Amino acid sequence: MQDNELFVILNPHAAKGKAKKQEDMIRTLLGAGGKEVVLYHTEIGNGAERVAFQAAMDGRKVIIAAGGDGTVNEVANGILKAVTLHNIPSPALGVIPIGRGNDFAWGMQIPKPVKEACEVILAGKTRVIDAGVTYGGNYPEGRFFVNGQGVGFEPLVNFLASEFKHVSGTPSYVFALIRILIHYPAPYTVELTLDDQVLNLKTQQLSICNGRRMGSAFLMGPDALFDDGYFDVVYANAPVPSRRMVPLALTFLSGKQVKQKEFSVARVKKLVMKSSDFAMPVHVDGEEISKGCMEFRTELLESILPVFC
Structure with missing residues (x-):
């Protein structure tokens, strides 16, 4: 898997459907530095957890949740299932907070504006956190x-x-x-x-x-x-x-x-x-x-x- 690839899981229904309007901006901002942006829409019955799990198993280095706390939770579940069940190195989780509450992003001091959230991801600095099950x-x-x-x-x-x-x-x-x-x-x-x-x-x-x-x-x-x-x-x-x-x-x-x-x-x-x-x-x-x-x-x-x- 290419190191310059950014895999984005976008929930178009987040924030009462407003999240879908951010798709073009997200592609442009993340791709501006020469990164390859692969963007996947979640669908009913084909949600973010399954996609994130497969992305982690495929060896993707970065998986980005674009949505609210529910989307972040699903993406984290997919990643952590792959990590705990198959003992693989964890991909880095990126968050673009375009949901209803965005509590996780607030706690991690990830800025709410899409441009600034994308800049955080492109800067490449990570913090290793605990999780719960x-x-x-x-x-x-x-x-x-x-x-x-x-x-x-x-x-x-x-x-x-x-x-x-x-x-x-x-x-x-x-x-x-x-x-x-x-x-x-x-x-x-x-x-x-x-x-x-x-x-x-x-x-x-x-x-x-x-x-x-x-x-x-x-x-x-x-x-x-x-x-x-x-x-x-x-x-x-x-x-x-x-x-x-x-x-x-x-x-x-x-x-x-x-x-x-x-x-x-x-x-x-x-x-x-x-x-x-x-x-x-x-x-x-x-x-x-x-x-x-x-x-x-x-x-x-x-x-x-x-x-x-």
């Missing part, structure tokens, strides 16, 4: 993630925000938050194992953070680092009454929830969460793991994925 729900065989995993209240907001037809970005999450607060969720009675520590508690919210931000605006793990060898797990340590949820939800905008008595933080490499009463909604990088599962386990994969930044 979770087992449970719709993915008993495992699904990888690069930014974060949410359980409980946050996935409910995320799932609802993705259903809005004409609203995207931060407003979609704010509207979804208001809707969820009207139908306030009951706490889950769980056994939570953090590395080797076992906790029994009632909780409505848990975030497993590799990156700092989720939901386009919420600093779920304000101190998380992509390459420190740990997840930051931020969780409600007791049921939060409905009268406290709105003021607490606002603290997530600045990351100050970690200073509130209702929340605890742990830095771990693996965890298991089991509910004994209600099924738990779970997502990774905004992608559905389950609308409701009773158990999952998550593990950190240290220093596994080089990313242009």
